[in-house]
Amino acid sequence: MSNSLKVPVNRIIPFSSVDGPGNRTAVFLQGCGFDCKYCHNPETRNLCVACGRCVQECPTGALTLVDNKVIFDYNKCCKCDTCIKVCKHGASPRIRWMEPAEVLEEVKSNMPFIRGVTTSGGECTTYPEFLKEFFRLCKDVGLTTLIDSNGSYDFSKDRELLEVTDGVMLDVKAYDLNEHINVTGTDNKMVLQNMEYLASVDKLFEVRTVVVPGLFDYEGTIAEVSNKLSAYKTNIRYKIIAFRPNGVRQEYRNYNSPDRAELDRLAEIAKSKGIKDINII
Amino acid sequence: MREISMERVNKTREEMLGVVKSDVLTHEQKVANMANLADSLLEVLDLPEGLDDLLNKGIDEQCICDLFEGHAPLRPRYIIPDYEKFMKEGSEFLQLDPPKDLLEAVNNLLIFYKHVPSVTNYPVYVGSLDKLLDPFVQDMDEEMAEKIIKMFLIHMDRTILDSFCHANIGPEPTKAGFIILKVIGQMQDAVPNLTMKVDKDLTSDELLLAGVNTALHSAKPSFANNKMFESELGKDYVIASCYNGLKLGGGSYTLCRLILGNIAKKATDVEDFINDKLPYVMDIMARYMDERIRFEVEESGFFENNFLAKEGFIHRDRFTAMFGLVGLADAVNILMEKEGKTGRFGSNKEADDLGVRIMDKIDEFNTHHNNKYCEATDNHFLLHAQVGIAQDIDVTPGTRIPIGEEPEELIDHLKVISRFHKYFPSGTGDIFPIDATVHRNPEYVMDIIKGAINQDIRYLSFYGSDSDVIRITGYLVKKSEIEKLENHENVKHDTTALGMGAKHNGHILERKVR
Structure with a gap:
């Protein structure tokens, strides 16, 4: 059984201030079914196919191709990111396959400075069995647990996962179906169903929308999402995130970032619909 | 007293004349420099070989x-007067009775500060301000209390011309403590420096978070590990000057x-x-x-x-x-x-x-x-x-x-x-500039402080990386005042010159932002 719980870990950020309340360790798992145009870590979408391109380009020889697998030597890495820039497959060779207990060991070295963990990605709900075991272990040592999700996983069918999850931070990339398909390459039926389901069982910590002028009707999305959420009693935070080109693939980097006045206007719209906790990033 | 050479006397006289004619030093800075030069001619200590x-x-x-x-x-380097006693009993020498309301309290304190010597000639400790003022803010109009305390703090900044001057608050939450944090958060002044004593059994999250929010805007308070200091110095310790733990009613x-x-x-x-x-x-x-x-x-x-x-x-x-x-x-x-x-x-x-x-x-x-x-x-x-x-x-x-x-x-x-x-x-202490515009998550800093006081960490300071007032090494200076001095303009605090030196020699503006 333990073998089946090994997951590809892209990276572990010891202290994160942007992945939920307080200081948290953020665990990024590899692999995501969405293909968002503005994705700022596109190298977390897919698993390595061992094409070997990064091995040739690595300036420090940290990567080698052995038995049709790319082997990564952490100590030789100079963190120049050449490997992920040249990858044609939206993957990263710098992946560690780890058990829940191994991840917890790394997390524990950040205690007592953190209050919890946040799993992100990629899309961490690609690995629900890992999450359940990992979160159980986190709870045992007194840490809170949050999931950062694109909403593609049917949470309503996995009570066991929600029992060990303190909250979900859900991305609503676009409210309109066709716009969602345009932004992410997939439909949003499950996302919207999750939004209401998680709100109804008090597991929706936060909803996030990235504002990308020219890509989709973000104003409509924020208004609709706010409308839906205001029906629930709990105080759900709406995080309105400005598009930034950092990390975005070259072909999608030319979108403009919204200015502060525009973000404030959107916050006002959310507020007018009854959202109390609004965070502009 | 030992003899010294005429050569040394004349060299010092030249330096004194240079001070008199300086176009950068304020009057107070000239007087202090003249005194130090005069003192430098004395040879009374029996020095080790x-x-x-x-x-x-x-x-x-x-x-x-x-x-x-x-x-x-001619005086100890750091002097830590027992301000609680002064508030209770007044002072015969200063002809002051114990204060009966907030106005009298701040007036008495401001008078007293002018009579506390130190190596800088200004007080390095100005009291546990929350405890000193709390009795007087209980039954009064909150807006008026804020106004008086704000004027009190502005008065200190403009007359205590050296930022090795330290006030304390905490570890317990008090009404006066919250008012002090609120008004300090409205200003970006270097004086007084401020430390919040933090204790996991005594300090509320609300007070600690108010402290963090103020620090990210105004580079103070810093946060001291109360249990650690108490275990070494006793309950009557204070934080003075840069971040120095010393006994109340004593000093160094x-x-x-x-x-x-x-x-x-x-x-x-x-x-x-x-x-x-x-x-x-x-x-x-x-x-x-x-x-x-x-x-x-x-x-x-x-x-x-x-x-x-x-x-x-x-x-x-x-x-x-x-x-x-x-x-x-x-x-x-x-x-x-x-x-x-x-x-x-x-x-x-x-x-x-x-x-x-x-x-x-x-x-x-x-x-x-x-x-x-x-x-x-x-x-x-x-x-x-x-x-x-x-x-x-x-x-x-x-x-x-x-x-x-x-x-x-x-x-x-x-x-x-x-x-x-x-x-x-x-x-001792370590300083971390925080990119507050990206984070907007003061609880992140709060968690780090809570962890630190559980890990034998004594003293931490944070400031917003885009703030004008910043912590140099222990004391506070405004970047805008350093620029004035670089342009050869007068500045009121003598520590601004130290900050300018630390900027050029110590690279303090290049700390890693967290």
Whole structure:
């Protein structure tokens, strides 16, 4: 059984201030079914196919191709990111396959400075069995647990996962179906169903929308999402995130970032619909 | 008093005339400089043999530094008056009765501050302001209380012309404490410096979070580990000057510092440093401090004649002295090189272990050195991680990791400093600029503080990386005031000049932003 719980870990950020309340360790798992145009870590979408391109380009020889697998030597890495820039497959060779207990060991070295963990990605709900075991272990040592999700996983069918999850931070990339398909390459039926389901069982910590002028009707999305959420009693935070080109693939980097006045206007719209906790990033 | 040469007299006279004619110094700064130059002509201390060679050298060679205390100390370096007593009893010398309301309270305090000497000629401690003012804000209009306290703080900033001036709040939440944090958060002033004592059993999340929010805007308060200080100094400790733990109603006679990097330069290897060069310098510095203390207590007359002592606002037997050091990182790196090793302090376990070994050696020396006038601290000095002075070039403050070499991850930085804070009851601290515009998550900083006080970390400071007022090494300075001074304009606080030196020589604007 333990073998089946090994997951590809892209990276572990010891202290994160942007992945939920307080200081948290953020665990990024590899692999995501969405293909968002503005994705700022596109190298977390897919698993390595061992094409070997990064091995040739690595300036420090940290990567080698052995038995049709790319082997990564952490100590030789100079963190120049050449490997992920040249990858044609939206993957990263710098992946560690780890058990829940191994991840917890790394997390524990950040205690007592953190209050919890946040799993992100990629899309961490690609690995629900890992999450359940990992979160159980986190709870045992007194840490809170949050999931950062694109909403593609049917949470309503996995009570066991929600029992060990303190909250979900859900991305609503676009409210309109066709716009969602345009932004992410997939439909949003499950996302919207999750939004209401998680709100109804008090597991929706936060909803996030990235504002990308020219890509989709973000104003409509924020208004609709706010409308839906205001029906629930709990105080759900709406995080309105400005598009930034950092990390975005070259072909999608030319979108403009919204200015502060525009973000404030959107916050006002959310507020007018009854959202109390609004965070502009 | 020993004779001195006419040559030295004339050189000093030239320097005095230079001060008189200076176009940058304010009047107060000129007066203070003139006094220091006059003092420099006195030779009354019985100096230990070998001191001259260690003390009177350039910054690349000097092994002991006495931090401008002068040749004939006419007062202790740091004085910590018992303001609680003053509020209860008033002062006969100052002809002040105990205050009956908030206006009288702040007026009395502002008068008192003008009569508290120190090495800077300004008070280095202005009281636990929340406790002093809390009784007077209970039943009054909150808006008026805020206005009065704001004016009180502005008055301090504009008249206490040196930012080695420290107020305390906490660890318990009080109405006055919240008001102080609120009005400080509305301003960006350097004076007074402020420390919040933090205790997991006494400090509420609400107070700690208010402190963090104020710090990210105004670079203060800093956060002190209350349980740690209390276990060493007792409940009646305060934080004064930069971040110095001292006894209420007492203070510190003197502060000298070892410049560890320069001592390491003289050593052939690690063993020579630990067993020969370092003990030799420590012995001379300790005896130099003994002599300074002897003069202050036995000859200066301060403790017999000053009203603070006469009326019981200070007690001679609550004083101690601070055995300071700078450049632990420099010494470790120099010694590692001499051993043919590449590891550097802050990022290599062997180098950090060497740092711990050096600190254990210094600590051991200090616990074996006795001074009969330091009864308050078991007849020993207190170790102090000194923050550096403007003239320091290639000298790393205290036990800090050099700017530019901070570990990539904050957790690794905190793990290093948690090995060193425990040695310094009379003060140490680390400073972290925070990118507050990106984070918008003050609880992130709160969690780090809560973790730190559980991990033997003594004292932490944070400031917003885009803030005008910033923490230089321990004290606060406004970047805009440094720019004025760089343009040769007058500035009111003498510490601005120190900040300018630290900006150019200590690269303090290049700290790693967290």
